[in-house]
Amino acid sequence: MLLLIQPHAYTLETLPEAAWRRRAAAHTERIRALLAPGFVPATPPPLTKYGTPSARMRGSEDGWRALSTTHPVYNFLEEYYHIRGAKGTRKLARFSAGPSVTLQGATAADLVGSGGVLPSRGATVDARGVTFDAAAAHAAAHAADATPYLWYRDVLAATGAAEPVLSCYGLHEWAMQYWPEGAQKPPSAVYQAHMRLRVPREVINQVVERRGVRCTHVDALRFFAPAAGELNALGASLRREEQLELEQPGPHLHPNPIIPYPHPTPYTWLGLALHRV
Numbered sequence: 001m002l003l004l005i006q007p008h009a010y011t012l013e014t015l016p017e018a019a020w021r022r023r024a025a026a027h028t029e030r031i032r033a034l035l036a037p038g039f040v041p042a043t044p045p046p047l048t049k050y051g052t053p054s055a056r057m058r059g060s061e062d063g064w065r066a067l068s069t070t071h072p073v074y075n076f077l078e079e080y081y082h083i084r085g086a087k088g089t090r091k092l093a094r095f096s097a098g099p100s101v102t103l104q105g106a107t108a109a110d111l112v113g114s115g116g117v118l119p120s121r122g123a124t125v126d127a128r129g130v131t132f133d134a135a136a137a138h139a140a141a142h143a144a145d146a147t148p149y150l151w152y153r154d155v156l157a158a159t160g161a162a163e164p165v166l167s168c169y170g171l172h173e174w175a176m177q178y179w180p181e182g183a184q185k186p187p188s189a190v191y192q193a194h195m196r197l198r199v200p201r202e203v204i205n206q207v208v209e210r211r212g213v214r215c216t217h218v219d220a221l222r223f224f225a226p227a228a229g230e231l232n233a234l235g236a237s238l239r240r241e242e243q244l245e246l247e248q249p250g251p252h253l254h255p256n257p258i259i260p261y262p263h264p265t266p267y268t269w270l271g272l273a274l275h276r277v
Contacts, residue, residue, distance in 0.1 A: 011100070012100050012101065012102060012131070012133060013097075013098070013100060013101045013102070014101070014102045014104060014128075015097060015101055015102070015103050015104060016104050016105075017103070017104045017105030017106070017129070020095075020097055020103045020104070020106070021105075023095065023097070024095035024117050024118075027093065027095050027117075028093040028095070028117060031089075031092045031093045032063070032064075032093065035067065035074070035089050035092070037074075038067045038068045038071050038073070038074030038077075039064075039065035039066070039067065039068070039089070040065050040066050040067070040068055040069075041065075042065065062090070064086040064089045064090040064093075065086055065089065066078075066084065066085045066086055066088075066089070067083060067084075067088075067089065069194075070195075072192065072195060072198075075192060075195070076191070076192060079191050079192060080191055091112075093117060094112060094117050094118070094119055095117045095118060096119060096132075096269070096270055096271060097132065097271060098132070098269070098270075098271035099132065099133075099134035099135075099269040099270075099271075100132070100133055100134060100135070101131070101132055102128055102129050102130070102131040102132075103118070103129045103130045103131075103132075104128060104129040105129050106118060106125075106129040106130035107125065107129075107130070108125050110130060111123055111125075111130070118130060119132075122134065122137045122269070124136075132269070134269045149269075154244055155243060155244065155247055158243075158244045158245070158247055159247040159248060159249055160249060162247060162248040162249060163248065164248050164249045164250040165214060165216060165248050165250045166250055167214055168213070168214045168215060168216070168250060169211075171207070171208065171211060171213050171214075171215070172213060172215040172217060172220040172221075172224070174204050174207055174208050174213075175208055175213045175215065175220075175224050175225065175228040175231070175232070176188040176220070176223045176224060176225065176228075177197065177201070177204050177225070178204060178205055178208045178224075178225040178227060178228035178231075179201060179204075179205070179225055179227070180205050180209075180227055183225065183226065183227040184225070184226045184227065185225075186223070186224070186225030186226070186228070187222065187223045187224075187225075188223040188225075208228055208231060209231065212231050212232070212233060213228065213231055213232045213233065214232070214233045214234070215232050215234065216234060216238075216246040216247065216248055216250075217238075217246070217247070218238045218239070218240055218242065218243045218246070221236075221237060221238045224236075234246065
């Protein structure tokens with residue numbers, strides 16, 4: 001079935017070349033500054049049988065590197081969000097100006113497939129520059145293509161309208177590591193198993209048992225230790241459809257880190273201002 005889109009009236013914005021290149025460069029440098037402390041050291045490329053550096057495996061010449069396997073934060077980006085190798089960190093530096101914009105002076109060489117920083121998905125190249133027009137790109141889309149957009153729209157709207165829960169204190173993270181003697185291993189144990197906990201397991205268990213958990217986030221419950229589920233005030237399991245009822249704008253804003261994760265498709269159409277929220 002085709003989804004016949006009747007878009008709201010909108011104006012295709014035009015960004016002068018100097019403006020968008022300045023914004024793109026600022027975004028790239030911001031990402032580089034955030035990730036560079038976690039880059040693994042550069043290694044020399046392997047040599048071919050002729051004793052010359054391998055062009056195929058010479059690594060990243062633009063300074064992007066894989067993330068550290070020993071730093072807890074950078075390694076978590078790699079293990080959980082699959083930001084792997086120089087390709088993964090470089091991907092975060094892609095620039096998105098929004099859903100309806102023409103970037104003057106941009107060419108095919110500015111697209112990621114040619115080594116640039118602009119996403120290729122949804123891009124139209126012509127004499128004016130590169131245009132990203134979400135409505136035009138989806139004018140004849142199948143209904144299923146709209147699913148991630150509609151879902152995140154509804155999640156964000158419901159979150160903004162809900163009353164915040166200020167008493168969860170981020171203990172869902174502790175519940176993911178709750179593992180009393182004789183209990184089943186928590187699903188989260190697959191992540192960073194090579195690192196030792198910074199808080200003793202006994203302390204984690206005591207805090208979770210003493211305070212209980214008030215977690216409203218569906219995706220967090222998926223990683224709860226089975227023994228911790230029954231200590232959650234909202235129950236041991238939450239269904240995906242309940243997310244629209246339970247998400248809330250408390251101190252740990254759940255939708256923010258997961259928007260680009262399960263469905264990366266909307267990334268092209270989200271401006272960087274939203275990504276930085």
